[in-house]
Amino acid sequence: MSQETTEVSAAIDGELRLMDPAVRLSRSVAETLLDPEFVEVGASGRRWTYEEMLAALPGLDGGDADGPRFEHSGMTGVALAPGLVHVTYESVFGGNRARRSSLWRRRPGETSWRMYYHQATPVPAGEGSEHS
Numbered sequence: 518m519s520q521e522t523t524e525v526s527a528a529i530d531g532e533l534r535l536m537d538p539a540v541r542l543s544r545s546v547a548e549t550l551l552d553p554e555f556v557e558v559g560a561s562g563r564r565w566t567y568e569e570m571l572a573a574l575p576g577l578d579g580g581d582a583d584g585p586r587f588e589h590s591g592m593t594g595v596a597l598a599p600g601l602v603h604v605t606y607e608s609v610f611g612g613n614r615a616r617r618s619s620l621w622r623r624r625p626g627e628t629s630w631r632m633y634y635h636q637a638t639p640v641p642a643g644e645g646s647e648h649s
Contacts, residue, residue: 525594527630528602528621535632536587541580544571552622552631560615560637578610585611600624607640614640 531550540546548571557565565573574580579587592606600623608615620634 521596524596524600524602524623524630525604527623528594528604528619529592531621531630531632532592532604532606532619533589536579536589538580538582538584538586541577542575542582544574547571547574549629550631552633555632555634557635558637560613560639594621602630608637614644616640 534540535547535550540550551567551570553567555565555567555570557570559565579585588609589606590609592604594602594604596602597620602621604617604619604621606617608617615637617638618636619632621630622633623630
């Protein structure tokens, strides 16, 4: 497996872990997946910081172990530079679709990948899936 393939796989694995209710409910696990400089622009347009996201994550959509989960499709990634991967996909939760984009980075000397930036953009009702 090439270095680029390994990096993309690691970032996608992290993305999928962040959708897991058990991870969303565990601050200590979420801390290992979010970069200390993390920023998100959510589908609502709200800007989230690292601390805000860690505090809110258990109560956000997908955090209930017995509730609905995020469904994803078309997840793919590309290594932009050594230690930096861009992941894109589409999600559905409660009938609401969003196109999602994340930047994952691994700092020099570190082995773990962390989400540095995430953006979710709502897909208007009736619009085709994927890259329509």
